[in-house]
Amino acid sequence: MDKILRIDMGADGGPKASTAPLGQYAGFGGRAMTSAIVSKEVPPLSHPMGAENKLVIAPGLLSGTASAMSGRISVGGKSPLTGGIKEANSGGQPSQVLARLGYAAIVLEGKPKNNDLYKVFINKDGVKISVDNSLKMLPNYDLIAKMKAEYGDKISCISIGPAGEMKMASATVAFTDMELRPTRHAGRGGLGAVMGSKGVKVIVLDDTGMPMRSPKDPEKFKDANKRFVDGLKSHAVTGQGLPAYGTNVLTNILNEVGGYPTYNFKQGRFDGAAKISGETQAETEKTRGANPTHGCHRGCVIQCSGTYNDKDGHFLTKQPEYETVWAHGGNCGISDLDKIAMMDFLDDNYGIDTIEMGATIAVAMEAGIAKFGDADAAVQMIHEVGKGTHLGRILGSGAAVTGKAYGVERVPVVKGQAMPAYDPRAVQGIGVTYATSPMGADHTAGYAVAQNVLKVGGDVNALKPEGQVELSRNLQIATAAIDSTGMCLFIAFAVLDQPDTFQALLDLLNSFYGMNLTGDGVTDLGKKVLSLERDFNAKAGFTAAQDRLPEYFKSEKFAPHNVTFGVKDEDLDKVFNW
Amino acid sequence: MDIKNIELWPRITFDVDGPLVSHFFLLLQQGVTIRSRTGCSVAAFLREEIGADSETIEKIQSVILDGSPVDDLESAVIKDGSVLALSAAMPGLVGATLRRGGTYSSFRNAITYHETQEECIKGEGLVHIKVFNLLMAELGPGLLQRGVVISSEDFIRFATGQSQDFRQGCRRITLDGKPLASGELPDSAWLSGKGHIFLSLSSTGERKSCLDISLQSAASHIRASDGREIPFTKAVLTIRNMCDSEVVDILPHATLGQEGGTVQDVSSSFSQSAHSSIPPGGAADWDVYDLLIPAHSGTASKIHMFGYRAALNWRFELAAWAEYRPSGSSITAQTPVSRWALRWSVENPATADVGLTIEDLKD
Incomplete structure (x- = not known):
């Protein structure tokens, strides 16, 4: 993994591929790599669909090795949804395959001179770029079936659906899973539209003949990996809760504490929660012969993904995540698990972010386009997006645009990106992260709950109001660092409670690269990444005014606790003071 | 009728055990009501009322x-009418x-529980x-087993969602102490007018499984790449029928x-070596190295390239269970999951004898 592949889509005579050593980007992986390249090479004021924007796809530092949980892949660029820098990451197979092929990043640059659609094939012999207009407007599942027929089943794919081709701001970049299904997505921020603007429909990867990446110190690496896996398996969340129920296990408890945004963030409880909970979902899957315990990439030991079958026992979609079930479920007043699973499939097939789509449907329901709870109308709205009708174009542009188009005040977005499934009035600390993350409202931006291990920012008095600001800062730093390793963010659960597991992660990196990274080094990496991202956004025109929740979160009481968001603006402005 | 008059609600009791008990678990996420001591701390309630x-x-x-x-x-107090999740x-x-x-926890200060009751009022109530x-x-x-009150609507939804196999798998269902006919459930229309029911299970213990699954070592030999026969300790997975009748449809x-x-x-x-039935006292064996390891794609490819040595000094974790049906029963049962850690290693470098350690893993 010692080179970067650049494909200039606007080169004279057609797209041209070139490879170069890592140079100034040596030592970077995942989010650190994407944000470093974007902040260095993309003019902050450029148009997200313009030739100056770049789409960067980077595997993690340990991808392609024998390390467990190393299969995350980051996608970066200037976001058409937020107008700022964006990194979205995904599971699936391509990270491992791309790393084994030796690439630390693929950078799509320039803009094609015509409307041709391209496919890119990469294997041990090199890169082949070809026009294939027969792929136009193919949904992801049909596209992958066609690639399988053409290249065989030893491949993995990175692709966009029709939403990406139509350059919609909620379009995703899809990654195939172990079964060669396009179920994993770099969802947030509309980076699928950037890929669409480059005219690339699919990148097909084949690592046949390429060996697994070898560590500098194999014995220490093997030992660290064993301790890392043991730590994950012994933890109650990564070893039991997630494998049994997946992330949707959160529905019941969020609903119980009144923090489950319902009917477009109007209230914190949904009467139909038990019908769409992780417990009900897992039981439904087992009854229909599907599997609630399944990995999204090889090397996963947490196994939190799964499969969801229809009533006849046929595969319908992957097990929908908590945020997906919430977005299309409680937030839209829908309690039909099969309809929610169908919407998950449609989102994946058309290539749309499930969180943005669900939040947008709820805003549309508030606007009166359909009634809350009308599942068939919600399904139809996704089809409108996939077909690119006039209504579909508006909906596919996200919740903020839809709210503007229909004059809706209650639009739950920050920096143009829809909030996920945790109301910031009930859980105010996460509101600090929603408001201040360079990525826009993002629950994963402050996800790596490793503060007690890393001690980033020193000791925090969590009982003081400003403690929430400090905690959010530390969480964002830790998350940026873990995103940069390319490890699945869910390892953070074990890292939170088990310092030995965090040390095992450091030992994995150190034994592989022959370096001596410490907790402080991880903190510095996280700060560096966040600084690059904040700097890009500032140059793109972002000010403190963008680091705020919508006003109604401060004034509209949220039942059942009747709370409003109480963190002061001046405290939000202190988050990145380090 | 007031929910507090628990004694007046229809009492439905299921005599079930084993896997059928889990069918009732989803009722618990919606919530059930129990009569219990109140005015005690949550800790005391969990210990003394929930067990x-x-x-x-x-x-x-x-x-x-x-x-x-x-x-x-210790400071949060359970009161009459409390909802505890x-x-x-x-x-x-x-x-x-x-x-x-x-x-x-500071992240959710705005909704954290703060006890406002200064003095505990001991009593009895519904939780x-x-x-x-x-x-x-x-x-x-x-x-x-203790018995819970649920809405008749929830019970009807639960009952209509159960398969015929479940109904027939229940040893007995009683309504106010009177047994219902086999496979029959209380009439939905009658129940729906009742508001609530008192539901209990008369036996929630695990029925002893007919099938016992064990893993044992056994002396054997393996052929090395140079043609030598090397002493090699096998791991043998055995499923034994401990019941008095034949067990069929073993999966x-x-x-x-x-x-x-x-x-x-x-x-x-x-x-590859199917045993769809086992007579009383009979057993079926599988060689872990020969049969199970080749089905693990990662390990199999290493052994294919490097021979048995690729399996040495690695810790393997094996979990095994089986679905089965006692002959004459229409209900599929399942054994508990058994787990072991295995490790093959060279015991005597001079002779290259390969030994095996097996460790029972408890959940």
Whole structure:
């Protein structure tokens, strides 16, 4: 993994591929790599669909090795949804395959001179770029079936659906899973539209003949990996809760504490929660012969993904995540698990972010386009997006645009990106992260709950109001660092409670690269990444005014606790003071 | 009728055990009502009313009382009409935030439970309990055996969702103490007018499984790449019928994981030597090295390239269980999951003898 592949889509005579050593980007992986390249090479004021924007796809530092949980892949660029820098990451197979092929990043640059659609094939012999207009407007599942027929089943794919081709701001970049299904997505921020603007429909990867990446110190690496896996398996969340129920296990408890945004963030409880909970979902899957315990990439030991079958026992979609079930479920007043699973499939097939789509449907329901709870109308709205009708174009542009188009005040977005499934009035600390993350409202931006291990920012008095600001800062730093390793963010659960597991992660990196990274080094990496991202956004025109929740979160009481968001603006402005 | 008049509600009792008990667990996420002592702390309630031991209480990482997360189980008081929800450790930042007394509890200061009752009023009352996720299997059998009040609407939805196999698998169903005909459930139309019912299970103990699964070592030989026969200790997985009647439709399952690698379903390997029935006292054996390991794609490819040495000094984790049907019964039963750690290693470098250690793993 010692080179970067650049494909200039606007080169004279057609797209041209070139490879170069890592140079100034040596030592970077995942989010650190994407944000470093974007902040260095993309003019902050450029148009997200313009030739100056770049789409960067980077595997993690340990991808392609024998390390467990190393299969995350980051996608970066200037976001058409937020107008700022964006990194979205995904599971699936391509990270491992791309790393084994030796690439630390693929950078799509320039803009094609015509409307041709391209496919890119990469294997041990090199890169082949070809026009294939027969792929136009193919949904992801049909596209992958066609690639399988053409290249065989030893491949993995990175692709966009029709939403990406139509350059919609909620379009995703899809990654195939172990079964060669396009179920994993770099969802947030509309980076699928950037890929669409480059005219690339699919990148097909084949690592046949390429060996697994070898560590500098194999014995220490093997030992660290064993301790890392043991730590994950012994933890109650990564070893039991997630494998049994997946992330949707959160529905019941969020609903119980009144923090489950319902009917477009109007209230914190949904009467139909038990019908769409992780417990009900897992039981439904087992009854229909599907599997609630399944990995999204090889090397996963947490196994939190799964499969969801229809009533006849046929595969319908992957097990929908908590945020997906919430977005299309409680937030839209829908309690039909099969309809929610169908919407998950449609989102994946058309290539749309499930969180943005669900939040947008709820805003549309508030606007009166359909009634809350009308599942068939919600399904139809996704089809409108996939077909690119006039209504579909508006909906596919996200919740903020839809709210503007229909004059809706209650639009739950920050920096143009829809909030996920945790109301910031009930859980105010996460509101600090929603408001201040360079990525826009993002629950994963402050996800790596490793503060007690890393001690980033020193000791925090969590009982003081400003403690929430400090905690959010530390969480964002830790998350940026873990995103940069390319490890699945869910390892953070074990890292939170088990310092030995965090040390095992450091030992994995150190034994592989022959370096001596410490907790402080991880903190510095996280700060560096966040600084690059904040700097890009500032140059793109972002000010403190963008680091705020919508006003109604401060004034509209949220039942059942009747709370409003109480963190002061001046405290939000202190988050990145380090 | 007031829900407080528990004695007046129709009493439905299911005599079931084994896997059928888990069919009732989803009722617990919606919530059930019990009559209990009130005016005590949440900690005392969990210990004395729910019967949770200290190990189980440790697993209860999130406690929600009347919609608010509780940090101190000793100071929060259960009252008549309280709603108590219990969850194991949850993922994500918000999962961590909702844990009792966690580092991130300040994130939800606005909704945290604060006890306002200065003096405990001891008494008896009704408490609504919701049990989520992994705790359903921990606390569910005890709660259901004690008996719970649920809305008749919830019960009807539960009953109509059950298969004929479930109904026939129940040894007995009684309504107000009178047995119903086999496979019959109380009339839905009659129940729907009742408002609530008192539901209990008369037996929630695990029925002894007919099939016993064990893993043992056995002396054998293996041929090395140079043609030598090397002493090699086999791991033999045995399923034995401990019942007095034949067991049929046996469907064994197994997962295998190699340290640092993935856990994979290797059940397909059983089909190579299918045993669809075992007579009383009979047994079926499978050689782990010859049959199960080749079904694990990661390990199999290494052994294919490097021979048996690729399996040496690695820790393997094997889990096995089986579905089966006692002859004459229409109900499929399932054994508990048995787990072991295995490690092959050279015992005598001079002769290259390969020994095997097997460790029983408890859940």
